[in-house]
Amino acid sequence: xxxxxxxxxxxxxxxxxxxxxxxxxxxxxxxxxxxxxxxxxxxxxxxxxxxxxxxxxxxxxxxxxxxx
Numbered sequence: 677x678x679x680x681x682x683x684x685x686x687x688x689x690x691x692x693x694x695x696x697x698x699x700x701x702x703x704x705x706x707x708x709x710x711x712x713x714x715x716x717x718x719x720x721x722x723x724x725x726x727x728x729x730x731x732x733x734x735x736x737x738x739x740x741x742x743x744x
Contacts, residue, residue: 682718682736694724715739 682700702716715738722732 682716684720686720686722690724690727690730692724692727694722694730696723697721 682702684698684700698718698720700718700720704714706712706714717737717739719735720732721734722730724730
């Protein structure tokens with residue numbers, strides 16, 4: 677068994693030309709045939725409008741279906 681997550685902390689500093697995107701994927705597998713595997717996804721996009729204001733879009737999804 678291992679641990680994984682899709683969270684993260686981004687710093688408060690803003691640069692005028694800042695533009696970035698991240699895709700994070702997590703899989704905590706089930707321990708046996710009677711337990712399901714779960715997938716988690718997170719898409720994070722951010723862009724600075726100037727040296728003081730930055731916008732962020734965060735989309736997350738958690739799949740609780742069986743892993744085949």
